[in-house]
Amino acid sequence: MSWFSHLNRLEHDGIPIYVDPERPDWFVPSSRTDVLLQTLLHCGSPAEAVAKICLGGVEVPQKVTFDYSVLEDVLGRKPVDNYLGRHQHLELNVLKEIWFHLTDKCNLSCRHCLFGSSPAKSNSIGEKTLKSAIQQATELGCRLFYFTGGEPFLYPNFPEVIKFVQEIHPDSHGVELTNGLLLQENLESLLGLDLHRFHLQVSLDGLQEEHDFLRGKGSFSRLGANLQEARNRDLAITISVAVLPSTIAKSPCKTIVIILLPPGVPMMANLSHALLSW
Numbered sequence: 001m002s003w004f005s006h007l008n009r010l011e012h013d014g015i016p017i018y019v020d021p022e023r024p025d026w027f028v029p030s031s032r033t034d035v036l037l038q039t040l041l042h043c044g045s046p047a048e049a050v051a052k053i054c055l056g057g058v059e060v061p062q063k064v065t066f067d068y069s070v071l072e073d074v075l076g077r078k079p080v081d082n083y084l085g086r087h088q089h090l091e092l093n094v095l096k097e098i099w100f101h102l103t104d105k106c107n108l109s110c111r112h113c114l115f116g117s118s119p120a121k122s123n124s125i126g127e128k129t130l131k132s133a134i135q136q137a138t139e140l141g142c143r144l145f146y147f148t149g150g151e152p153f154l155y156p157n158f159p160e161v162i163k164f165v166q167e168i169h170p171d172s173h174g175v176e177l178t179n180g181l182l183l184q185e186n187l188e189s190l191l192g193l194d195l196h197r198f199h200l201q202v203s204l205d206g207l208q209e210e211h212d213f214l215r216g217k218g219s220f221s222r223l224g225a226n227l228q229e230a231r232n233r234d235l236a237i238t239i240s241v242a243v244l245p246s247t248i249a250k251s252p253c254k255t256i257v258i259i260l261l262p263p264g265v266p267m268m269a270n271l272s273h274a275l276l277s278w
């Protein structure tokens with residue numbers, strides 16, 4: 001059996017989802033990865049898929065072959081022998097953290113967005129459902145609450161959500177995963193929160209050229225100004241970097257740390273979906 005033949009492609013609301021029943025595992029591909037995989041599943045072999053994709057002369061065989069080798073490396077790894085499921089490896093006596101995708105609406109339409117978020121989207125969790133889930137998670141012992149999207153600042157009264165988290169238990173901590181571009185408008189509301197129990201995780205995907213390529217022209221400089229303002233107001237920040245094969249050579253994480261980040265700002269690298277980007 002080839003490394004791709006067992007992949008099942010499903011679609012939900014126009015968003016492709018690949019399910020690997022052997023592991024079990026699933027992922028949402030970028031649009032380019034979706035084209036690569038659909039062509040491969042249709043053709044049945046990488047060589048034929050490369051030839052088909054390169055027919056029009058827009059794509060270069062070496063690049064497409066390389067992309068397939070990256071996909072094979074990621075998706076073709078053998079499942080662990082006798083895998084009995086995650087529950088065999090976890091102690092389920094407490095819920096340590098919970099993540100909420102508040103909305104798929106976003107002020108950006110990044111090329112590498114894992115969820116295909118954009119200004120045109122409009123699905124959000126209802127306030128009642130959200131608060132009930134936060135309450136239930138708290139009762140299960142959860143004290144760490146992540147909020148992502150889309151862009152959480154586009155969720156109605158987002159600072160109120162963090163306030164709810166902080167009021168429900170004295171040890172509860174909220175984290176907002178954000179592109180940082182709507183920070184100025186929300187700054188005053190955020191400053192009313194307990195800032196020891198809230199921090200922002202801001203996406204910064206390289207220096208100007210790489211960041212703007214992925215996230216849109218001008219987003220790098222706007223983010224820079226907002227980050228500076230947030231630091232001036234003592235908001236805690238971590239930085240998340242999507243490390244892509246095409247950008248790592250231009251602005252490695254070390255460069256971002258040295259040039260952009262004030263001392264003491266932690267950074268994490270998102271390697272996982274980077275390999276499957278456009």
Ligand code: SF4
Pocket residue numbers: 106107108109110112113114115116117118149150151178179
């Ligand atoms: S900012 Fe984040 S959620 Fe919005 S489009 Fe970009 S990657 Fe997706």
